[in-house]
């Protein structure tokens with residue numbers, strides 16, 4: 001095993017963690033700012049590049065930390081500019097990240113867990129059970145590694161890759177602190193979105209998080225009956241408790257919530273469903289994202305027809321719901337979340 005494999009990654013450390021580390025080794029706490037700048041502004045690949053840090057201190061950092069990026073196993077590029085990466089972690093586990101080229105900048109979809117236990121029936125990621133939480137560093141490194149491989153600057157983050165981010169709550173919030181820090185990657189909180197399938201207690205807890213990171217709810221169903229069929233989380237936290245949590249969050253933060261809704265043919269895409277959804281969301285400060293389904297070969301679910309998607313969208317518009325029908329991205333590569341990883345696993 002290489003030495004870098006047993007050392008802790010320095011990218012697990014927020015500025016405060018670094019300050020505590022400095023104090024613990026008898027260094028000045030302000031060194032934490034210098035280190036942050038070297039890591040995230042200058043994006044060093046060796047501690048020796050830190051020209052304003054003493055040789056002795058550099059040797060101490062080398063003894064304690066690794067600076068390694070992630071190992072890229074596969075890199076796919078779509079004709080529309082979407083890029084998909086399969087990374088191998090130090091313990092051999094595989095994770096995915098997706099880079100999207102939007103008119104407002106480059107946005108990365110970050111994975112938060114190795115596998116997922118939520119079991120949403122239409123999802124390729126959920127086919128592989130959760131093995132462990134990702135460390136903060138393994139989320140930060142998805143960004144740094146993609147930037148290094150592509151030579152692009154990422155401006156937006158969505159935590160919507162493999163995993164349920166609120167099931168790895170502390171590491172995900174620490175990740176936000178690092179990427180948002182002005183000495184870190186300096187990505188504005190409003191340019192970051194976290195998506196949950198509906199862990200009600202965590203949504204309420206998240207209302208107290210001081211950074212204005214956007215919240216998205218993977219709703220995907222307008223009634224308890226349908227949600228029960230496609231999202232097992234609804235058994236633990238039924239739809240009415242989820243809506244209450246969304247109201248609580250909006251009241252407490254005064255922020256708009258995004259509602260993610262994947263359109264599945266014959267399951268949740270009828271006009272009755274559109275009506276039920278409009279009734280459910282009436283009066284709430286939400287924005288609905290209608291998403292064409294990326295079909296997964298092992299799953300029986302199909303994408304809604306163009307006509308049904310447009311009718312659904314038009315109905316919500318008519319009911320004055322803020323809504324967009326999301327454009328499809330990366331359909332010529334393994335676009336569905338978890339698909340690339342599944343292919344590389346037995």
Ligand code: SF4
Nearest residue numbers: 116118120123126163
């Ligand atoms: S949709 Fe999200 S929460 Fe549901 S199984 Fe897939 S990764 Fe997990």
